[in-house]
Amino acid sequence: xxxxxxxxxxxxxxxxxxxxxxxxxxxxxxxxxxxxxxxxxxxxxxxxxxxxxxxxxxxx
Numbered sequence: 001x002x003x004x005x006x007x008x009x010x011x012x013x014x015x016x017x018x019x020x021x022x023x024x025x026x027x028x029x030x031x032x033x034x035x036x037x038x039x040x041x042x043x044x045x046x047x048x049x050x051x052x053x054x055x056x057x058x059x060x
Contacts, residue, residue, distance in 0.1 A: 023048040023057055035059070 010017035010032065019031045022042050033049035034041055037059045044052070051057030 019043070021045040021048055023052070023059060 007016070010030070017030050017032050018028055020027045021029055021031055021044050022037065023044050024047070026045060029045045031043040031045055033044050033046065035044050035049065035052055036042075037044075048057055052059060
């Protein structure tokens with residue numbers, strides 16, 4: 001993959017896909033994974049996406 005195309009899928013998103021994860025509360029992290037939390041669809045980070053799949057994270 002050419003270096004000029006790296007990250008091109010998230011460049012059109014707000015803040016280049018970065019924000020605050022609603023599960024762990026980290027700021028400035030990429031929130032790219034959509035999960036249903038509390039009946040609403042929210043964007044979560046990569047680590048919380050994996051933890052929710054394993055069942056080790058608490059979805060608040």
